[in-house]
Amino acid sequence: MTTGYFFSHRHILDIEHLSADDIDYILTTAESFKEISARPIKKVPTLRGNTIINLFFEPSTRTRLSFEIAAKRMSADTFNISASTSSATKGETLIDTARNISAMNPDIIILRHSFSGAPHMLSQYVNAAVINAGDGTHEHPSQGLLDMLTVREHKKRLNNLKIAIIGDILHSRVAHSDILGFLRMGSEVFVYGPGTLIPPGLKELGVTVCSTMKEAVQDADVVMTLRIQKERQNDPLLPSFREYASKYGVTAQVASWARPDALIMHPGPINRGIELMPDVADGTQSVILDQVTNGVAVRMALLYLVTGNS
């Protein structure tokens, strides 16, 4: 850690604006909180008296639960609001919602929204700290951080690794956060997927866009598989899931091209048999459940840090 380092972020809107020192500090803080979740009584008073609002404009089970568990383990008072994205058509804008919530003086608002940039906008209208819990196809920073924590635990470093990310890069906010995070920490990122799901500009970001699965996965330290977003298939992006599974699915054979100690990861929920075969998802290299466990620790760290506890 650089001497004189100070965590200065009021909000966690994306990975893009976190420095390598910031990421390192968040992950170290998260590690120190991990032990709390292993205690018989999983509660510390750290955030007692803090009010945390989970404002979810898009359905989510695991992210919301993970944030809520993180908040409760630190004794914060949490409130869940699940608003339909159609609420705007009922008359209230996101800014009005934000101003109303802000008037009740919460300390942290955790926002999940189907539009990219919504947390960024919200942060300009509220006094509370804003944590992005996934916005559109932009970023999902807490997921990116928990992925990095999981890799750091197993590989003992975050630099000089080959990270292969396979699948729907275009729509995956997790992939966007992972790409920015792993590159920032000094690793190499290789992506592979159907041309319809590879967004423009990745090369300029420093990502290697591969033309074969083998090129992407060969000697990889991490194979990150992404969920095919079935809800986005109205645009003719893929001819069929059957073909996707055979051309882009991560099978045991694909996994065998990676390093023997490679980690198999997936942000969940998995479409078993499509992007990831069950034997790989449940195999010895899979750290998918570690990711979930680490999610709570990372979110505890973020809640702790944005309330000014650095």
Added chain:
Amino acid sequence: MMPVPLLIKNGRIIDPANNVDGVRDLLIVDGCITDSATAIPSDVEKIDASGCWVVPGLIDMHVHLREPGEEYKEDILSGTRASAAGGFTAVACMPNTKPVNDSRAVTALILSQATKADARVYPIAAISKNSQGSALTEFGELKATGVVAVSDDGLPVRDSQLMRRALEYAADHGLLVISHSEEPSLSKGVMNEGIISTRLGLKGIPTAAESIMVYREIALAECLGKRVHIAHVSTAMSTELIRSAKARGVRVTAETAPHYFTLTEEAVMGYNTNAKMNPPLRTEQDRQAIRQGLADGTFDAIATDHAPHSILEKEVEFDRAMNGIIGLETSLPLSLALVREGVLDENKLIKLLSMNPARILGVEGGTLSAGARADITVINPDLQFTYTEEQVVSKSRNSPFLGEKLQGRAVYTIMGGRITHRLAA
């Protein structure tokens, strides 16, 4: 009531229509420009134009005045006050009002409001009824009522056969067809497709969405031998298509807008809804190509696509924000930068802002000939100012240039001899 005579003294007269560029006085009597032999009346009001350019009144061939239907954003009076403030003496207004200007009744309403306005208003009617792209509007009756062109601006004409028929039928009535060139199945995004759309997680619109339709319009105009005008060109590829079509003798004209030669997609960073427009802001390579197209005459006009939206449409999530920015009050300073940066000379700039739009639309203006209606803009090209929200004359404030330091602006705008804008000293 006839305005008082005006004597504009010591200005640099730039009048491309008459190949004039030199310092001399200009006398206006009875709302018209006089010839040099006319005696100066005793009640003349003198305007000192030392250090200023005196040019034919600027004409913006692409604005949205929002009346009828969305007067909370802009109306004909407020929009023409903004025009005058920006140095424009005439504007052509697009038909995507509510209701759409697809009938004599709406055209007549606009013209009736315009009699009290601070700029001449030339209505553009829709190509198709309700701009729905299925049946032509009554071009003959619309022309007789006063429209100068037809366009489904805001919406492309999806059906190529309908576009073909529009070009043919418009020619019968001496109407210009203006194309909003956008291939609809490719243009479902909210900004330019590229590295920035990827970084922001916003759905992109590829440049091909525009070029494909520009090429269709050129192909139709070429094979039919008819005229077509391409609105708000934003890409390098479209510029090249128009350039080569012109070289072949195709009757195509084109406009671009100040934001396309000034800004790039970078302006969207931070989810700035005041940089959301259609077509979207493109890359630096596109911006340079647009500037080259202005320099070499590929573009015939600079038009603003003035698109007022209230805070209700802009202070929302980026995906939900409406497209468009206001432009009447910033067009001139942004265009003057092209002269300072050596892209254009003064003469070419005035052609793009006045003479050519008049000729393309087939309306009066664009000249300082003796006997012509006195539509004149006096420009101080050196005046520096910060464009602030308080200064905005338009009803809406949706500009990505707010807070910017700009140089050069209209100090007097004169319409038919009447001063419609005078910059407070």
